[in-house]
Amino acid sequence: MIQVEIINGPITPFPSDNSHQDDGAELVFNGRVRDTEHGENIIALEYEQYEGMAKTELKKLAEETVQKYPVHDLFCRHRVGILTDNLYDLNS
Numbered sequence: 001m002i003q004v005e006i007i008n009g010p011i012t013p014f015p016s017d018n019s020h021q022d023d024g025a026e027l028v029f030n031g032r033v034r035d036t037e038h039g040e041n042i043i044a045l046e047y048e049q050y051e052g053m054a055k056t057e058l059k060k061l062a063e064e065t066v067q068k069y070p071v072h073d074l075f076c077r078h079r080v081g082i083l084t085d086n087l088y089d090l091n092s
Helices: 054-068
Strands: 002-008 045-047 074-083
Touching (some): 002 054, 054 074
Parallel strands (some): 002 074
Antiparallel strands (some): 045 074
């Protein structure tokens, strides 16, 4: 199964699925925002997308991945919008 979503706001992580007993692992990547970049404080971060293209391209990459590797399910969420406080991608 492939699921791709573009989220305008906080991302809720996909739940862990322990029903795939034949799979040896579950991989999760959660992005973070650093406090500084090149010695400068980060006061805000804006994630954007090219409307109509981002979701299509993410889905294409996901499909290529599951064809090339033995991946059963691939779930992807891309956040758009401005982060100004807390500076975390997840649940903020």
